[in-house]
Amino acid sequence: MTARPGSAPVAEQRPAAARAVALVASLTAAIAAGMVFLTYGAADGVSSLDILRSALIILSTWWLAWGAATALLGLATRRAPAMPRHSGPIRGKTVVIVPVYNEDPVATFTRIAAMDDSLRAAGDPAQVDFAILSDTRDPGVAEAETRCFARLVAQQHGEGRMFYRRRSANTGRKAGNIEEFITTSGAAWDYAIILDADSLMEGATMIEMIRRIEADPSLGLLQTLPRVIRARSIFGRAMQFAAAFHSPAFARGLAAMQGRSGPFWGHNAIVRVRAWAQSCGLPELSGPPPFGGHILSHDSVEAVLLARAGWTVRLDDDLTGSYEEGPENILDHAKRDRRWCQGNLQHAKILAAPGLLGWSRFALFQGIFAYLAPVIWLVFIAASIAAIPATGQPDYFPLEHWRFPVFPNDETPKAIGLAVGIFGLLVMPKLLVVLDAIFTGRARQFGGAGQSLRAVLSELALSSLFAPVLLAFTTRSVLQVVSGRDGGWPSNNRDASGLTWAESWRAGRWITLCGALGLALTHTVAPNLTLWLLPVTGPMLLAPLLICWTSRPAKPGQFPVPADRHRPEIVARHDAILDHWTRTTRERQVA
Amino acid sequence: MTFQSRIPSAQPMTGEDGLVAAPPHAPLQMPRQTLQRSPGSFGLWAGSLLARLGALLRVNQRRAG
Numbered sequence: 001m002t003a004r005p006g007s008a009p010v011a012e013q014r015p016a017a018a019r020a021v022a023l024v025a026s027l028t029a030a031i032a033a034g035m036v037f038l039t040y041g042a043a044d045g046v047s048s049l050d051i052l053r054s055a056l057i058i059l060s061t062w063w064l065a066w067g068a069a070t071a072l073l074g075l076a077t078r079r080a081p082a083m084p085r086h087s088g089p090i091r092g093k094t095v096v097i098v099p100v101y102n103e104d105p106v107a108t109f110t111r112i113a114a115m116d117d118s119l120r121a122a123g124d125p126a127q128v129d130f131a132i133l134s135d136t137r138d139p140g141v142a143e144a145e146t147r148c149f150a151r152l153v154a155q156q157h158g159e160g161r162m163f164y165r166r167r168s169a170n171t172g173r174k175a176g177n178i179e180e181f182i183t184t185s186g187a188a189w190d191y192a193i194i195l196d197a198d199s200l201m202e203g204a205t206m207i208e209m210i211r212r213i214e215a216d217p218s219l220g221l222l223q224t225l226p227r228v229i230r231a232r233s234i235f236g237r238a239m240q241f242a243a244a245f246h247s248p249a250f251a252r253g254l255a256a257m258q259g260r261s262g263p264f265w266g267h268n269a270i271v272r273v274r275a276w277a278q279s280c281g282l283p284e285l286s287g288p289p290p291f292g293g294h295i296l297s298h299d300s301v302e303a304v305l306l307a308r309a310g311w312t313v314r315l316d317d318d319l320t321g322s323y324e325e326g327p328e329n330i331l332d333h334a335k336r337d338r339r340w341c342q343g344n345l346q347h348a349k350i351l352a353a354p355g356l357l358g359w360s361r362f363a364l365f366q367g368i369f370a371y372l373a374p375v376i377w378l379v380f381i382a383a384s385i386a387a388i389p390a391t392g393q394p395d396y397f398p399l400e401h402w403r404f405p406v407f408p409n410d411e412t413p414k415a416i417g418l419a420v421g422i423f424g425l426l427v428m429p430k431l432l433v434v435l436d437a438i439f440t441g442r443a444r445q446f447g448g449a450g451q452s453l454r455a456v457l458s459e460l461a462l463s464s465l466f467a468p469v470l471l472a473f474t475t476r477s478v479l480q481v482v483s484g485r486d487g488g489w490p491s492n493n494r495d496a497s498g499l500t501w502a503e504s505w506r507a508g509r510w511i512t513l514c515g516a517l518g519l520a521l522t523h524t525v526a527p528n529l530t531l532w533l534l535p536v537t538g539p540m541l542l543a544p545l546l547i548c549w550t551s552r553p554a555k556p557g558q559f560p561v562p563a564d565r566h567r568p569e570i571v572a573r574h575d576a577i578l579d580h581w582t583r584t585t586r587e588r589q590v591a
Numbered sequence: 592m593t594f595q596s597r598i599p600s601a602q603p604m605t606g607e608d609g610l611v612a613a614p615p616h617a618p619l620q621m622p623r624q625t626l627q628r629s630p631g632s633f634g635l636w637a638g639s640l641l642a643r644l645g646a647l648l649r650v651n652q653r654r655a656g
Contacts, residue, residue, distance in 0.1 A: 131614050153612070163614040179621055186619035273619070281621035305624055350626045 015259040018077075019359070022069040022257060029425065030062035033418060040414040041387075049387040056380040057418075063373045064425040066366075071246070071429035074253030075436050083316055086214035090126040092190030094210055094270075099177045100145070101135045101170070103197035108132070109148035110581050111200055114574035116156045118203030126210055129189070130158070134166035135177045142166055151581070174266075175282050175298035186273050196267035199226065202321030202570045209270040209319065218260075220275035220311025221303065224322035225251045226268040229563055229571055233498065235466070235550035236328040238459050241559035243326070245446060245456065249433050251317040261307035261359045262315040266299035268322045272311070276302075279309035285349050289486035290342045297343025300367055301350065304360035308353075321570065329499055329551035330466060331507050334473040341371045341477035342486070374471045375478050381536065388526030430456060445562035455559050466546055468539040472511045504548035515540025 034054045041050030096115065100108055112130055119128050132149065136142045149164040156162065165181075172179060178194065186192075191213055193206055205224065213219050225247065231240035254263065280302045285292045295301050303313045327333040344367040351364055434456050437443040443452040499507075519537040523530050539546060557564075563571065 159612065163612050165613045181614060182619055183621050185614035185617050186621075188615045188617035277619040277621045279624065281623045283623045283626055286627060301626070352628055353626045354628060 015257050015359075018073055018253075018256040019259075022066065022073055022253075025069045026062050026065035029065035029068075029421075030058045033061040033421060034058035036414055036418050036421075040418065047387070049383055053380060053383050053387065056376050056383065060373055060376045060380065061422060061425070063369060063376075064422065067250075068425045068429045070253035070257070071249045071433065072253070073256050074249035074251065075432055077252055077256045083212050083318070084215045085208065085211040087211070090124070090207070090210055090214060092210065092214055093127045093129070093188070094191040094193060094206075095129045095131050095189040095273075096193045096195060096206070097131050097133060097178060097181065098195050098197060098199075099133045099135065099174050100197045101174070102138050102141050103136075105141060105144040105148040106581050106585065107578065108197045109145075109152045110578040111198075111574055112162075113152055113156055113577050114570055115201060115203065115206070116158070116162075117573055117577075118201075118570050119206060120203070122203035122207050124204075124207045126207060127161075128193075128206065128210075129161040129163070131163045131165075131181060131185070133177050133181050134164065135170040135173070136166060137170070172282070172294050173296070173298075175295060175302075179281065182273065182277050186277055189273050191270055192273050192276070193270045194267055196324060198325040199267050200229070200323040200568075200570050200574060201268060202568070205319055205321035206270075212316065213270050213272060216312070218310075218312045219272065219314060220279070220306040220309075221262075221264055221269055221271045221313045223262060223264055223269040223313070223315045224319040225315065225317050226265075226322045226324040227320075227561075227563070228326040229323045229568070230325050231328065232553050233328045233551050234462070234554045234558070235330055235333070236326060237554040237559040238462050238550075239326050239333075241446075241455055241561055242459050242463070244561045244563075245437070245452070245459075246430060246433050248317060249429070249436070251315065255315045255317050257359075258313075258315055259359060260312040260314070261304065261357050261363065262313045263363065264299045264303035264306075264313060268324060271306075275306060275309070275311045279305045279311065285346065287349075288484075290481045290484060291346055291349055293486075295343070295350075296346055297340060297367070300344075300347065300364060304353075304356055304364065307357050307360050308355050321568065323568065323571065330469060330473075330547045331499065331503075331551075334470070334477075337470075337474060338477045338480075341474065342481045344368050344371055345478070345481050371474060371478055374474045378471065378475055381533065385522055385526050385529060385533075388529060427460065430460065445565070447557075447560045447565075451560060459559065462550070464535070465539050466550060468515075468536045469508070469511055469543045469546055471536075472514060472540060472543070498553065499548055499551040501544070501548050504544040504551070508543035508547045511540050511543035515543070 034057050037057045038046070038050060038054040041047070041053065096112075098108065098112060109132070112132070116130065119126075132145070134142065134145055136145060145164070145166070149162075153159060153162050163185075167177065167180060170177065182192075191210060193201070193209065195201070201224075209222055209224070213222055228236075228240040228243045231237045282295050282298055282301060282305075284294060287293075290296075306313050327336055347364045347368055351361055351368075356364075434443070434453055437446070437452055438449045443449045446452040446455065515537045518533070518540065519530070522533050522537070567575075
């Protein structure tokens with residue numbers, strides 16, 4: 001790189017040891033599970049199906065163990081020492097970038113007003129401008145955007161520091177939107193805070209991010225851990241609780257291993273504009289979509305490109321005051337996941353890109369594997385059903401002149417041990433997070449030890465119920481991508497109310513059908529497995545019901561999060577401004 | 592919060608629809624990055640690896656001989 005920064009004092013905190021521990025532990029667990037399964041299968045002779053299933057068990061156990069190792073690493077690593085920050089006057093100029101695409105303009109522009117107020121309230125002199133980058137296609141929404149922008153500028157006295165532009169063609173989607181801004185106007189600022197339309201950040205957090213990037217000339221990108229807010233439905237509240245309760249441990253584990261090639265999640269992060277311009281010009285990939293064309297999940301690629309150019313990409317999990325909203329029902333989650341699935345599988349084309357850091361390649365590989373893992377589980381289940389008729393009845397009289405039966409070794413304990421081990425990998429990290437929260441006092445923010453434990457167990461039960469439904473959606477996404485179907489670029493639906501029964505039935509009936517076929521096949525071919533597979537086929541049969549029910553409003557206090565007790569300042573500010581805008585807009589409409 | 596003086600080039604400009612302040616004109620180059628190996632580069636890499644292995648084998652054979 002031409003402008004190679006100076007030393008990297010912070011992020012290079014010997015992550016090699018953490019990576020080695022997590023990799024060795026997860027690989028050991030995976031190989032052990034594969035060996036146990038093979039000895040279990042080999043009791044009646046090793047078949048090709050046994051070898052296939054052992055390989056599948058190794059792969060899927062590794063993925064579970066990798067997640068568990070990351071969480072354990074996060075729990076074992078205490079909060080990172082305070083990051084260096086520039087304490088003098090801030091010299092750099094910052095722009096807050098808000099890309100929008102057919103979003104609700106009132107909600108988006110009032111968020112900007114709230115963040116602008118919050119920056120003023122932080123009382124720290126810094127030049128922070130705002131740029132709303134619209135890729136909106138709907139002319140009605142676009143018109144509303146310009147009206148809202150005029151109101152925003154008038155209300156916040158934003159002349160000369162608040163900008164809006166709309167592209168006539170949305171080439172390159174979100175990445176292209178940001179690139180167009182950087183190439184046209186990027187030289188006017190030193191740093192850019194990249195947000196999503198639903199992002200909210202406290203002014204003090206933004207100032208802290210500016211201070212940290214200013215303190216470390218090697219830092220190209222600083223990512224925060226956004227907390228999910230404003231969930232109302234059962235599904236949304238469960239996801240919000242899981243993110244608030246469990247994510248800090250996983251994020252800290254991730255941060256312990258990141259070195260200088262940390263993650264970028266596309267928003268709620270600050271970048272050094274020149275580093276970005278120098279490193280993140282994304283090419284189109286060869287071939288047609290879904291694997292070729294524009295890079296869909298551009299954030300992970302931008303992170304690895306910054307690291308390739310010598311810049312540090314860092315996740316600071318200690319930064320609070322960073323928020324986003326999440327999907328409110330399974331269908332919106334599945335729609336977003338379809339886009340992420342295509343984006344991550346597309347990374348297969350760039351795994352071998354020249355010059356990438358080894359850990360960057362591994363990060364891309366993890367993104368791909370996250371979508372292959374459910375398919376691997378499904379293939380394992382199918383292979384296990386197929387293995388039953390292939391096995392046949394045991395031969396109790398294998399010796400010609402021996403008239404007494406010879407019973408085969410009972411391998412049941414091994415099978416149960418393996419199932420318990422795999423289940424433990426899923427559940428144990430979450431239970432350890434509960435213990436950690438109780439002992440450190442963090443559980444108090446969630447209503448105390450009892451309420452935290454109840455919420456964790458409810459979330460476990462609920463996520464076990466909708467896991468097979470999500471598995472079905474992910475498998476369909478993977479099959480669609482592999483068979484060459486492009487998912488396009490649907491806009492996010494962030495304000496979905498409860499789904500109707502008819503909507504849920506239309507969206508989930510194919511899963512019911514697959515569940516029924518699976519159950520019938522198992523009952524015919526391998527009746528002994530019917531009961532074992534009910535935790536998978538049962539929720540599939542009830543998919544429309546689950547989709548509908550989990551989109552309903554949650555009971556008050558269900559899945560508590562700290563924001564219920566102490567509404568974050570920025571959220572309260574936004575609520576007040578949004579309420580005022582909505583009220584006055586209605587009044588105007590009535591008048 | 593006291594905002595410092597605005598950047599000189601950040602004068603409000605007319606947007607696409609003539610109503611809004613577009614961002615200032617301050618261009619920055621963004622070179623296209625190489626993400627895919629050129630076709631055949633894997634072949635070249637594999638070929639050079641084999642050539643190296645071959646050379647190594649020949650050296651070892653000479654030593655052994």
